[in-house]
Amino acid sequence: MVIENALDAPLSFRPVNLNQNSDVCVRFFEDMLLCAFGSAQKLHDPDGTQRYLQSLQEKATEIPGSIVHAWDETQIVGQIEMSLLKAEPAVGYIHFFYLTPEWRSRGAGKLLLAYATDFFAGLGCERMRLSVSETNQRAAQFYRHHGWIDIGARQDKPELRLRLMEKAIGLMRV
Template identity: 85%
Template structure:
């Protein structure tokens, strides 16, 4: 799928090929951990990379198409990991939302949100949720600017804020999907 928005902002969304691009996934996850928490220890611990890649395989098996790479014309510039909440099946959850530094603050984030919104809408979801680190104010501002509501700290990890957004025809974040 391709999402277009502003002139020059054309991104292609393709399912992740873990056999070919597992190192890209790990690198993106490591960068996110550093940005959000100041440490990538979780993935650097013995077995951390394998646990992370196994979690991707499990998510993809549960909801096919839920792990995608974002491509510009020639390279991978982002990644989204999504699932359905087991306790609330009408709620889609974004586990990982990532753009490379050179693609941040260029309008591409709203294209990723449009993709995730459309993905969950096609699955019949009514709402989306995600978590953002207390220390990642840039991400919290981005989500708030795009209509996400902070619903408080996560019970299992109070250092993370849970955010939520309804899904509806007016909630698509401004992109247009093309197959």
């Protein structure tokens, strides 16, 4: 899938190839952990990297196309990881939403949101959810700007200080 953007360069979305790009996935995940929580220790714990890559493989196998890289013409510039909530199958969940630093604040984030919205709509979802760290105000502001609503603290992991955000799929505003 190719989505045009205001940067005059299309982004294409391709399923992650873990055999070729697992290092990119790990690097992006590490940067997200640093941005959101100030530490990537979770990834560096024994078997942390292996557990992360195994979870990607499981998600990609369960729902093909749910783990994708965003490419500019020559390189990977972003990543999205998605699944369906088991308890609420009409709700799509974005586990990971990432752009490289040089692609942030340039309009590319809305292209990732458009991809996720189209993906979940194709699966029959009515809503999307994601979690955002209370310390990552830049991300929270981005989601609010694009119509996401803060529906409260995540109760299952209070130590992480995560907020749940939700958006109805029929109300896409980019």
